Amino acid sequence: MNFDSYTDQGVEAAAELVNQLTPGFDRGKPRPLPFEPDGREQLAAQAEAEIWGVGSEMSVQDAEAFFALASRLRTVFEAAAADDSDLAATTVNTLLQDYHAAPQLARHDGETWHLHFQSQEKEAGRARARGATCATALAIVIGSHGLRRMGICQAERCDRVYIDTSRNGSRHFCSASCLSRQKVAAFRARRSRAALSGLTVADQSARDLPSGRG
Numbered sequence: 001m002n003f004d005s006y007t008d009q010g011v012e013a014a015a016e017l018v019n020q021l022t023p024g025f026d027r028g029k030p031r032p033l034p035f036e037p038d039g040r041e042q043l044a045a046q047a048e049a050e051i052w053g054v055g056s057e058m059s060v061q062d063a064e065a066f067f068a069l070a071s072r073l074r075t076v077f078e079a080a081a082a083d084d085s086d087l088a089a090t091t092v093n094t095l096l097q098d099y100h101a102a103p104q105l106a107r108h109d110g111e112t113w114h115l116h117f118q119s120q121e122k123e124a125g126r127a128r129a130r131g132a133t134c135a136t137a138l139a140i141v142i143g144s145h146g147l148r149r150m151g152i153c154q155a156e157r158c159d160r161v162y163i164d165t166s167r168n169g170s171r172h173f174c175s176a177s178c179l180s181r182q183k184v185a186a187f188r189a190r191r192s193r194a195a196l197s198g199l200t201v202a203d204q205s206a207r208d209l210p211s212g213r214g
């Protein structure tokens, strides 16, 4: 399933921003955030460049604005995972307001009219413009598909978020790596249960033997 391409970009950007700029666990490993301003500026600039394909050095204020945005976006994914539609919707509404989202139909480069997810402020800071884009895309997805297309990875030691674009909405993991980690964990759990019950059977038959003979 696909949302339209602008919505796709916006919600994928939101998920990616959460995954890169909020602390927690990432595919089995702790993911702390850097503490030093230098490290934080670098990480935020790198995230913006990876997600939007453009980016340059970032001031500490811009960087902190990106971390704040990521943490607020995370609330939306957590609300979705907890099936709390009121919290998800009110958080998105607050984001739309705070980031002055002002979607506009635009036409350029021979394309048909399409929605631009911009901020009202012409000179919006970098995080504000990105925030307006992410909030608008999330609003469209939640408004038309509810919460079932957003989630938090269900693998052990992972809390990265995802957008579910699978046809039947069957996604549970952030990545192929978490899917296979979880398969291995499930296999081990089955094997150890089998081993445990095998032992019990053996123990029992050993205990039963004398009485069986007697």
Ligand SMILES: [Zn+2]
Residues within 6 Å of the ligand: 106, 108, 114, 116
């Ligand atoms: Zn355009």
Ligand SMILES: [Zn+2]
Residues within 6 Å of the ligand: 026, 027, 153, 154, 155, 158, 159, 160, 173, 174, 175, 178
């Ligand atoms: Zn994961």
